[in-house]
Amino acid sequence: MSIISSDENIRLAYRNIKRNSGSLTAGVDGITIKDYEQLGAEDYIQIIRRKLKWYQPKPVRRKEIEKPNGGIRPLGIPTMTDRLVQQCILQVLEPICEAKFYERSNGFRPNRSAEHAIAQCYKMIQRSNLHFAVDVDIKGFFDNVNHSKLIRQMWTMGIRDKQLICIIKQMLKVPVIMPDGSKLYPTKGTPQGGILSPLLANIVLNELDWWISSQWETMPTHHKYHIGINKNGSLAKSGVYYALRRSNLKEMYIVRYADDFKILCRSKEDADNIFIAVKKWLKERLKLDVSQEKSKVVNLKKNYSEFLGFKIKAVWKSGKYVVSSYMSEKAVKRVAANLKSQIKAIAHEQTKIEGVFRIKEYNSMVMGIHNYYRYATNVNLDCMRIQQSVYLVMCHKLGKQLRKNGIIERTSILKQYGKSKMVRFMHQEPICPIGFIQTKYPMHRKRVICKYTPEGRAEIHKSLKFSDDVIAVLHMLSKSKLSNKSIEYLDNRVSLYAAQYGKCAVTGQELWIDDIHCHHKKPVSQGGTDAYQNLIIVHKDVHKLIHSTSSETIQTYMNKIRPNKAQLDKINRLRVTAGYTAI
Numbered sequence: 001m002s003i004i005s006s007d008e009n010i011r012l013a014y015r016n017i018k019r020n021s022g023s024l025t026a027g028v029d030g031i032t033i034k035d036y037e038q039l040g041a042e043d044y045i046q047i048i049r050r051k052l053k054w055y056q057p058k059p060v061r062r063k064e065i066e067k068p069n070g071g072i073r074p075l076g077i078p079t080m081t082d083r084l085v086q087q088c089i090l091q092v093l094e095p096i097c098e099a100k101f102y103e104r105s106n107g108f109r110p111n112r113s114a115e116h117a118i119a120q121c122y123k124m125i126q127r128s129n130l131h132f133a134v135d136v137d138i139k140g141f142f143d144n145v146n147h148s149k150l151i152r153q154m155w156t157m158g159i160r161d162k163q164l165i166c167i168i169k170q171m172l173k174v175p176v177i178m179p180d181g182s183k184l185y186p187t188k189g190t191p192q193g194g195i196l197s198p199l200l201a202n203i204v205l206n207e208l209d210w211w212i213s214s215q216w217e218t219m220p221t222h223h224k225y226h227i228g229i230n231k232n233g234s235l236a237k238s239g240v241y242y243a244l245r246r247s248n249l250k251e252m253y254i255v256r257y258a259d260d261f262k263i264l265c266r267s268k269e270d271a272d273n274i275f276i277a278v279k280k281w282l283k284e285r286l287k288l289d290v291s292q293e294k295s296k297v298v299n300l301k302k303n304y305s306e307f308l309g310f311k312i313k314a315v316w317k318s319g320k321y322v323v324s325s326y327m328s329e330k331a332v333k334r335v336a337a338n339l340k341s342q343i344k345a346i347a348h349e350q351t352k353i354e355g356v357f358r359i360k361e362y363n364s365m366v367m368g369i370h371n372y373y374r375y376a377t378n379v380n381l382d383c384m385r386i387q388q389s390v391y392l393v394m395c396h397k398l399g400k401q402l403r404k405n406g407i408i409e410r411t412s413i414l415k416q417y418g419k420s421k422m423v424r425f426m427h428q429e430p431i432c433p434i435g436f437i438q439t440k441y442p443m444h445r446k447r448v449i450c451k452y453t454p455e456g457r458a459e460i461h462k463s464l465k466f467s468d469d470v471i472a473v474l475h476m477l478s479k480s481k482l483s484n485k486s487i488e489y490l491d492n493r494v495s496l497y498a499a500q501y502g503k504c505a506v507t508g509q510e511l512w513i514d515d516i517h518c519h520h521k522k523p524v525s526q527g528g529t530d531a532y533q534n535l536i537i538v539h540k541d542v543h544k545l546i547h548s549t550s551s552e553t554i555q556t557y558m559n560k561i562r563p564n565k566a567q568l569d570k571i572n573r574l575r576v577t578a579g580y581t582a583i
Helices: 007-018 041-053 080-098 114-126 147-156 162-172 197-214 238-245 268-286 329-348 352-373 379-401 411-417 454-464 468-479 487-499 540-547 551-561 565-577
Strands: 060-066 072-077 132-137 252-257 260-265 296-299 305-307 310-317 320-327 424-426 429-431 516-520 535-539
Touching: 007 041, 007 080, 007 468, 007 487, 041 080, 041 487, 080 162, 080 197, 114 252, 114 260, 114 305, 114 310, 114 320, 132 268, 132 305, 147 162, 147 197, 197 252, 197 260, 197 268, 260 268, 260 305, 268 296, 320 329, 320 379, 329 352, 329 379, 352 379, 352 411, 352 429, 379 424, 468 487, 487 516, 487 535, 516 540, 535 540, 540 551, 540 565
Parallel strands: none
Antiparallel strands: 060 072, 132 260, 132 296, 252 260, 305 310, 310 320, 424 429, 516 535
């Protein structure tokens, strides 16, 4: 709790929460992150620290949203203060739990994604020849988590601060305000929508991961076998697996993404036995039921198995079984419906500006769909099906406004869709074609990458191209205290320094901690705010030159800086925006 309530941790919680799209969604008290922005850093820290000292969470607001399959997903939206408290706790619990989590658990974990889960499935089907999948669907997982069992699992993992355990118990039992105004007092489950819920869900199912692993992968052998290390950092256990295959053990591997998981096996008999065992284990150990309709054993050589919006099968090709995958039928229908709805929104906009905004939204939807589903081996066929139905609606609704020729100015669109003949233009804005896509083989996670180890952080910083000096200054900025500045200002100052790679925006000179000045483009006295877009990091001498009014002071700093024409133009633009005359 001393780490959770530290200044740096509480400030980091604000930084992480404000980036979430849900930060503008209010709880029962109507407060959003905007209400915290102008608070002084010390005031904000004291509010959260007082809350942690005697924690009494406010009720959670229930909001129901439609699932892609037509059902209802109940979300619990805590107040902004409670979300900040949960984020403070998450930042300290996550590294403890990450060290204990299983390698093939991929959901809601840092530096992991659905791509890694799909890559693991492909490898087992195509390289390990495991062609029987046990598909298990837990019935209402988030609504049925057993609170007592969860607390015991946390204690076993080493989370033993009793004050913290009491706070988490309070979070789990917080009353829910239903849409009709009534109150519900939960006795089980974790509220979907809470910051801490995904981590708690992984803690619950971590026991399942390691139980499956203990049945095969981590089963001890009578003799010690040499275990090497592959180039990607994974363990080479061929000798161990050879010994295990001579026994009567059932070969099985789990791949999990949150509560969605499948177990891959070598034979139908093994898969049937494991299916029965997993259902019994979930019921007896975790008090969770399995959906009989959605759970089954699938022979991948004959039928498709669905996972994370993909349908996967093993097909015979060139003398071996290889992966063949598509978007699931539900995903195809949902994507087509969403794109058609967006086209109708474009058609109904009255002005060109609004139309361009809607087209940009449409393009971002297309790029998001391509980035997620490009790991299906036959995604081009699915996207062409969608293209045909969407293009009919596009021609009908936008008709004469569509153009075949135009100029693509955005580099990201030009790089990805510039060679396509399916690109159309409206209001001189390109409309990205959903049918233009090439499949990409999913990559496994680079094992060294981890933000909680020195080696992992070095790898992350290497890709960001930060020098050691810049990283040192970032640490200093994150710990610095300016009593007269808002929490938003202090946070944006860190972001800007990182975005500018530690360099002055005017001169390009790398800045040490004493040289950094954060300039308001539009002064606070003229209505300027501490928003990211209104701030810029410059050298202290440049900052003084921007605000200088006397000719002597201007000449002094001009002699000091000696700006070239391009640099002087930047200084003059900043001076004019701030209400001063150009030099």
